[in-house]
Amino acid sequence: MAATVQINEYNDVGEVKEANITNSNMGDVDDPNLDPVANPVIPGENTYEKYQTLEVTAMGGSSAIDNLKIWRTGALGGSAVHMTNARIADYAEKSYVQPIKTDSTQADQAMPTSEPVSADLGIGGALAGSLIAAGESDLLIHQIQTDAGDVAGSTSTMNFQYDEVS
Amino acid sequence: MTNSSKVTCSPCQKVFESNEAYLKHKCAKTGFTPTQPEHFDALSNGKFSLQSKAALARGEARKKSKK
Numbered sequence: 014m015a016a017t018v019q020i021n022e023y024n025d026v027g028e029v030k031e032a033n034i035t036n037s038n039m040g041d042v043d044d045p046n047l048d049p050v051a052n053p054v055i056p057g058e059n060t061y062e063k064y065q066t067l068e069v070t071a072m073g074g075s076s077a078i079d080n081l082k083i084w085r086t087g088a089l090g091g092s093a094v095h096m097t098n099a100r101i102a103d104y105a106e107k108s109y110v111q112p113i114k115t116d117s118t119q120a121d122q123a124m125p126t127s128e129p130v131s132a133d134l135g136i137g138g139a140l141a142g143s144l145i146a147a148g149e150s151d152l153l154i155h156q157i158q159t160d161a162g163d164v165a166g167s168t169s170t171m172n173f174q175y176d177e178v179s
Numbered sequence: 180m181t182n183s184s185k186v187t188c189s190p191c192q193k194v195f196e197s198n199e200a201y202l203k204h205k206c207a208k209t210g211f212t213p214t215q216p217e218h219f220d221a222l223s224n225g226k227f228s229l230q231s232k233a234a235l236a237r238g239e240a241r242k243k244s245k246k
Contacts, residue, residue, distance in 0.1 A: 015231040017216055023181060030183035032201055033190060033213060033222070046189060066181065070202055071214035078234075080241070109181060147202075147214075149181060176238035177231070 016073045016177055021149070023064040026111045037063060037171045039157050043112045049166055056091075057161035062112040062120060066149040067134075067173055079143035080176040081134040081150055084125035087169025091162055095124040097155040099133040106138040106151045117156040124155060128174070188213070190222055 019033040022045040031045035039060035040052035054060055069078050083099045097120045098107050107119050125133065135151040136142030144150070186201040187194050190208035195201040202213055211218035219227035 015216060015228070015235060017214055017219055018231075018234075019213065019219065023183060027184040028182055030181070030186045030198070031189050032186050032198075033188065033219075035189055035222075073216065075235070075238075077238070080237070152181065174237075175234050176241060177234040178238040178242055179235060 016075045016078055017070045018078070018175065019068050019070060020173055021066045021068050023066075023109055023152070024112065028109050032068070034065070037065070039063060041114065053166065054157070054159055056159055056163045058159060059114045059116065060157045061114045062117050062154055062156045064109055064112060065153045065155075066151070067153075067175060068149040069144045069147050071147055072145070075177050075179055077143040077145050077178040078175050079136065079141075079178070080132045080174075081136065082129050082132060082172070082174040083134050083153055084128055084172050085169050086126065086172060088167060089157065089169065090159075090165045090167035092160040093163050093167075094158050095155060096120040096158060097122055097124045097153065099124070099129075099153060099155075101129050101131050101133045101140070104133075104135055104140050106135055107154055109152060114156075116158065117154065119154045120156050128172070 022031045022034045024043050034045050038047045038049045040047050040049040041054050042052040043061040100122045132140040134153050186198050191206045209218045209221040
């Protein structure tokens with residue numbers, strides 16, 4: 014039996030947890046699994062920040078989950094940029110703040126567009142951290158910032174990768 | 180560190196007052212609890228098991244390379 018892992022999202026002032034989200038759609042509303050067509054971003058503005066975690070719901074006989082790597086594959090529309098707190102160096106755990114759609118101060122690095130060479134999201138505040146029992150990673154924060162000349166949305170894939178040790 | 184006030188099971192939309200209660204519930208969408216691999220396989224057409232095997236292979240390979 015293997016460890017069971019899911020992706021969660023936190024929203025609103027109450028840090029309401031949506032467990033095991035079905036997508037990471039981004040738009041002009043602070044909701045999980047949002048409808049981007051009904052909630053489009055005005056060109057030149059930003060999506061609401063996303064606050065997400067990787068959660069181990071059961072270890073399933075394994076001893077550790079570690080080496081979390083987060084990246085996006087696929088191009089964004091126009092000259093939009095995708096910002097995040099994920100990074101492979103100078104990492105510091107971030108706390109939850111109600112998501113905003115002004116420029117994020119929490120997500121201040123470009124989202125990797127290929128697999129990072131090492132972990133870029135921490136566990137317990139450290140990139141070298143590991144989960145040895147059910148629990149969650151540090152918060153992944155990300156936001157798409159568009160340009161006034163951008164006229165269409167885009168579809169891309171968020172990758173959440175972990176290693177499991179028996 | 181998170182401090183959630185409520186937990187919603189995204190697949191079945193049932194709301195819980197604690198994560199412990201969420202983890203123990205049998206999801207109406209899958210028929211399994213969120214601690215069972217079958218829950219995730221049901222939601223991903225079996226892809227979860229493949230992802231899990233790949234994660235285990237990476238972890239074991241790293242463990243061997245450290246020895």
